[in-house]
Amino acid sequence: MQVTNEKPIRFTDELRLTPWWAIVLAGIGFVCMQFVFNVVIAREANAPPAWGRALLGIFVGFVLACYFLLIGYVSRDAGRRNMSRPLWTAVAILIPNGLGIVLYFILRQPLQNRCPQCGAGVQSAFHYCPKCSTKLHPSCPHCQREVQVGDKFCPYCGGSLSESHPAESAR
């Protein structure tokens, strides 16, 4: 997996990303499972007791709902990350047991950041904005390697970073 300095992702923002059709499908899936377990299976000769069916129905319905929500999430999130939406939605749906979704979360590109100067989309691995050449990450003024905001000394060459370097204002 890539190590990135992505902004922390807020769960509510991610939830808002889930498209309405995935929420509708999740609801339908959940209701269908209640029907299957409490009505269809109840007619079987050796059906589990009522409480067992109710519990199973809720569990399976919940898993199914999560599955639909995740597929919806993948289809939106892929677009946000400059990845092919149709391709990854298909992968999420077609690879069984949710493995396509797992694969997506392993392989997904880092979230696009915005250039503080011109607002162009930039990947977090970029050091300079491709549109306006603004420096995107603070770097050591002595060895030019990337350092963290707030570091006092360069972890690579030990040089002092306390003098104001231009990159810090660019963050």
Ligand SMILES: [Zn+2]
């Ligand atoms: Zn820029």
Ligand SMILES: [Zn+2]
């Ligand atoms: Zn250095």
